[in-house]
Amino acid sequence: MSLSLDADAAVRAVAAGEPLLAAGDLAFDEDEVADELRSVAQNLSETAVEGTPAQLTATLLARTGIDVAALALPALQNDVAAIARAAAALGVDATTLGELVQLALQPVLWEAAAQAAALTELDKWERGYCLCCGAWPGIAELIGTERRRVLRCVRCGSGWSWLVLLCPYCGTDDHRDLGILELGADETGSVETRGHRIDVCTRCHGYVKAVQTFTSNSAVRLVAEDVATLYLDAAATQAGYRRPGDVDAKTAGIPRLAREGRSD
Numbered sequence: 001m002s003l004s005l006d007a008d009a010a011v012r013a014v015a016a017g018e019p020l021l022a023a024g025d026l027a028f029d030e031d032e033v034a035d036e037l038r039s040v041a042q043n044l045s046e047t048a049v050e051g052t053p054a055q056l057t058a059t060l061l062a063r064t065g066i067d068v069a070a071l072a073l074p075a076l077q078n079d080v081a082a083i084a085r086a087a088a089a090l091g092v093d094a095t096t097l098g099e100l101v102q103l104a105l106q107p108v109l110w111e112a113a114a115q116a117a118a119l120t121e122l123d124k125w126e127r128g129y130c131l132c133c134g135a136w137p138g139i140a141e142l143i144g145t146e147r148r149r150v151l152r153c154v155r156c157g158s159g160w161s162w163l164v165l166l167c168p169y170c171g172t173d174d175h176r177d178l179g180i181l182e183l184g185a186d187e188t189g190s191v192e193t194r195g196h197r198i199d200v201c202t203r204c205h206g207y208v209k210a211v212q213t214f215t216s217n218s219a220v221r222l223v224a225e226d227v228a229t230l231y232l233d234a235a236a237t238q239a240g241y242r243r244p245g246d247v248d249a250k251t252a253g254i255p256r257l258a259r260e261g262r263s264d
């Protein structure tokens with residue numbers, strides 16, 4: 001796997017708010033990803049409920065070789081139409097196909113994220129979406145006793161510092177729009193003991209769940225944290241919040257100060 005991008009191009013991309021995977025070229029071993037896809041599909045075919053679309057799709061993908069390279073980009077860019085066309089051609093469920101391809105690509109993305117982190121100073125990144133792969137943050141870490149907030153991309157593992165009073169989706173820094181979701185009585189106990197919380201924005205109805213930690217989680221550990229905090233996603237959704245919220249594509253993820261202070 002390699003991300004072809006030099007340090008100067010990476011610095012320019014970070015300044016322009018362009019995710020590094022989009023700025024550079026990601027080359028990977030197609031056979032390795034195809035093997036990985038068969039392995040995650042096999043896993044799902046054994047654990048999913050017999051006869052469901054997910055299970056039937058997984059069983060077929062575990063046995064059949066498909067052109068993963070053609071699906072890699074659509075899966076990473078969440079190109080729903082392209083995935084749906086491929087799924088129809090294969091006679092499988094589109095959602096499951098997209099999810100399995102993303103899972104199969106995760107080791108490639110973890111490597112790309114490590115490479116991206118070595119290229120440039122990630123804390124110069126001023127957008128709410130992932131500086132490496134462009135996905136919205138899945139979780140925020142509140143690190144150490146000072147609780148420095150770091151947004152983490154669950155897909156590739158990248159992380160970047162972010163102000164508490166700044167919505168990563170619509171970019172508002174108006175404290176009247178931002179708050180912490182009050183949880184019901186049965187959730188409150190677990191939230192307090194585990195150091196979890198949900199930051200919400202009433203302007204775009206977006207939420208980011210957060211976990212307290214002393215050191216930043218590894219990419220693999222982060223996936224486990226995401227799963228362990230699914231009850232927070234359920235609570236946020238039930239309260240009417242979404243990830244990423246109602247974002248305007250033109251200004252998505254751009255903090256207000258960056259929008260007003262710069263012409264680029």
Ligand SMILES: [Zn+2]
Binds near residue numbers: 130154156158
């Ligand atoms: Zn990412």
Ligand SMILES: [Zn+2]
Binds near residue numbers: 169171172203206245
């Ligand atoms: Zn917002």
